[in-house]
Amino acid sequence: MHQLNKLLTISALCSCFASQPLLAQDAPSLHVTDAKQLPKNIIYLIGDGMGPAYTTAYRYYADNPTTRVVEKTIFDQLLVGMSSTYPDDDTYVTDSASSATALATSHKTYNGAISVDHEHNPLSTMLxxxxxxxxxxxxVVTSQINHATPASFLAHNQSRKNYDEIADSYLSNVINGRPIADLMLGGGTRYFVREHRDLTQEFTQLGYQYIDKLSDLNTIKSLPALGLFAPKGLPFALGSEDPLRLATMTHKALELLSDQEAPFVLMVEASQIDWCGHRNDVACAMNEMHDFATTLEHVKTFIDANPDTLLVATADHSTGGLTLGSDGVYQWKGKLLHYVTSLPNAIARAIVDDLTVLDTSATLSTFLAQHIRFNIDAKNLDSLRLQLNSRLTEEKSAKLIEKDLLHFIDKATYTGWTTSGHTAIDVPIFAYGKGQQFFTGHKDNTEIGARLIDIIKAQDGKTK
Ligand SMILES: [Zn+2]
Structure with missing residues (x-):
């Protein structure tokens, strides 16, 4: 596998459209050089780890049980294509850094690379x-803002693991003397406020307003601004005070960006769908999906009011090998996940903190009723209690108890997983608004990046 995709020129982009195997009615008939079809603003959303099993699961999870039909979700409504995600490495399975580099720069690279090629030369990003x-x-992200996906839009580094270096480069990587992003919202105080260097103060000296509480979001009145709301990632949506924190932050970002004359490019990442996937935690994942769906609804509403804006959304890869149906049973009971009201990880820690809940089936039943509110029959409850008790003699018992609880939820809902890592399957592409036709059909992740960069470059000609 080599770098397949050179940055397309606008004329190449036009001939590329002509050769696309699109249905006649879908084929874009306008030339991209026609300024009238170019969006002013771009909103690029990435669901980290959000393979097609996640958007499918969310449909059944969100289904209204009082109607006979299964309602289409925002993902179903905006779906336009599928994307391959393989890296330029000795595997077809990408990591988030390599895939984000493809989505941000249009170039494939090795796993772990933050917008650099194999020789560690920087690849210029769309931002x-x-x-x-x-x-x-x-x-706008729910991870730390120097995590792999946002880093690939704002920095260049040979390794995603160099968190402090990446944070530093948010100040040192400048264009016309200014940092790349006018607005950054997410987590990461642990990397930005360090013993010997406080990057938030340096941003403040550059005129950025800095806040460190999500509840202070509305105190931001103008750009530039930096908001870091957690040491690393924000709390998971499930069990969090603001389970729609990505939607909240995106809403605010759109308010700030659209208040200005200049066109904007906004990158939004639902970072933690992937983190739930790595844990094989389907309840965690559905709550992240709900935040992302709500975010997409906000963006769609924004575009309906501001039709010169383009939404493109996709995933960087799928995580966990999630599937709906297991054990030979033709069933997936995703609705039960609404009754899981705490993160299994938090339930496990609560059990380790108070082992008396495992004393009898009655004590366990009373305890679980606060966290897992679907009916558990007596036989299953007792086998769960015996299983959890057997873990207490082992090391890292909270981790093992969490695994048992996850297994219990998977059994109850017929949810399957194949791995704690990523998989190579294609991911969905969603688009809406002005220019959406350029993203239909099958695309490689580099082509999504290339088309957005082409639009941004062509906009420059338009605005001159
Ligand atoms: Zn991952």
Whole structure:
């Protein structure tokens, strides 16, 4: 596998459209050089780890049980294509850094790379291109803002693991003397406020407003601004005070960005779908999906009011090998996941903190009723209690108890997983608004990045 995709010129992009195997009615008839079809603003959303099993699961999880039909979700409504995600490495399975590099720069690279090639040369990112043109740029994520996906839009580093270096480069990687992003919302105080260097103060000196509480979001009145709301990632949606924190942050970002004359490019990442996937925690994943679905609804509403804006959403890869149906049974009971009201990890820690809940089936039943509110029959409850008790003699018992609880929820809902890592399957592409036709059909992740960069570059010609 080599770098297949060179940055397309606009004319190449046009001939590329002509050769796409699209249905006649779907084929874009306009030339991209026609300024009228170019969006002013771009909102690029990435569901980390969100393979097609996640959007399917969310449909059944969100289904209204009082109607006979299964309602289409926002994902179903906006679906336009599928994307391959393989890296330029000795595997077809990508990591988030390599895939985000493809989505941000249009170039494939090795797993772990943050927008650099195999020789560690920087690959220019779409936010850098946008910034060089004087556009407004923003990044909104639920991970730390120097995590692999946002880092691939804002920095260049040979390894995603160099968190401090990546955070430092958010100040040192400048265009026209300014940092790449005008707005950054997410987590990461642990990397930005360090013993010998406080990057938040340096951002403040550059004129950024800095806040460290999500509840202070509305105190941001203008750009540039930086909001870091947790040491690393924000709390998971499930069990969190603000389970729609990505939607809340995106809503605020759109308010700030659309208040200005300049066009904007906003990157939003639902970072933690992937983290739930790595844990093989389907209840955790559905709550992250609900936050992302709500975010997409907000963006769609924004575009309905501001039709010169393009939404493109996709995933960087799928995580966990999630599937719906297991054990030879033709069933998936995703609705039960609404009754899981605490993170299994938190339930496990509560059990380890108070082992008396495992004394009898009655004590366990009373305890679980606060966290897992679906009916558990007496036989299953007792076998769960025996299983959990047997874990207490082993090391890292909270981790093992969490695994048992996850297994119990998977059994009850017929949810399957194949791995604690990523998988190579294609991921969905969603698009809406002006220019959505450029993203239909099968695309490689590099092509999504290339088309967005082409649009950003062509916008420059339009605005001159
Ligand atoms: Zn991952």
């Amino acid at each position: 850098e291109v946008a910034k060089a043109q004087g556009k407004l740029t923003a990044v």
